[in-house]
Amino acid sequence: MPHIKVDESLAGIRGLLNFSPRTAEPLGALAEILLRSNEGLTPTERELIATHVSYLNDCYYCHNSHGEIACYYLGGDMDLVNQVRNNYASAPISEKLKALLNIAGKVQKGGKYVTEEDVEKARGAGADDKDIHDTVLIAAAFCLFNRYVDGLGAITPTDLSTYGPRAKQVAEKGYGNHIYTKAQPTPTE
């Protein structure tokens, strides 16, 4: 049960965004820029980083939500998403993305855990300053989102079939206020 009174028809962070629309605005804008930009990293790579960090933070709602969005972008390849979630080193992804996921995992522990060697390895695999910047900020932002969701005990659906429709909504229409003001997508749609 949530620690504060939220609209129980809204899952996860959606109920919190609806509780506090003024803070929802910049949080939505930040997610949109960080996760849907096509400059440098692809939206798929960005969502995979978010999924991995949310998994490390043990945030069920977030790692399943962003895992489903990544899966949608990947044309339904949940096996790959699952590998990146908990064992990216053996996943069929680029060395660059592996090196960036390593940095994201360090950020999850704390900013100071990121070493020069981590950064050099990413550069060696082709990452530039913007890739490194975006990876650090995506990982840091999910240390916010995950804590926001679990710290307030947000409603977390355990039925995984409810995650796909919400993921499709975000993949097609982006982040922003519409995710909590419009009718919620359901598995039957």
Next chain:
Amino acid sequence: MAHIQLQEGLSGIRGPMAYSPKTAKPLNELAEILLRDDDNTLSRGERELIGAYVSSLNDCFFCQNIHGALAGHYLQCDMHFIDAVKQDYAAADISEKMKALLAVAGSVQKGGKYVTVEQIDKAKTAGATDKEIHDTVLIAAAFCMYNRYVDGLATWAPQDRQFYTERAPRRAAEGYIDFDLNK
């Protein structure tokens, strides 16, 4: 040295913000609403104190000093008082409600699931509203982001703590949205 090429002379979060203005905008808007907006029953000083406390738990030198100095500015108390709150808020001369909210913030710093029903009940008993609990959790979560952004890119921070005390009045007056990153 920072992990990416940042403008020289900009301390802490200012370097990455100058590097990436597009993300700086929502980051600053969030800080403005959370820490400075007047439509809030927690004072600016109390909200900055939560930010400073979480930043100290995250061992982020830049953030804990600038937000500690801002808290000191608003609450009209010195660095020693802020340091005492960071070290042992339970023994500090602050309200029971603030102590209960700092306990919640400290749990959020470890991870969202560390917040307990008992902590929330204690805060509510001490007078905290749902919005105050919401804002406390989001401030604490936001600093878990800001702190990681600052240290994860290995930004530069002045080591003289007086620097932050001197900067605080200007930041308090200008806020987080319309300010010159170079001043």
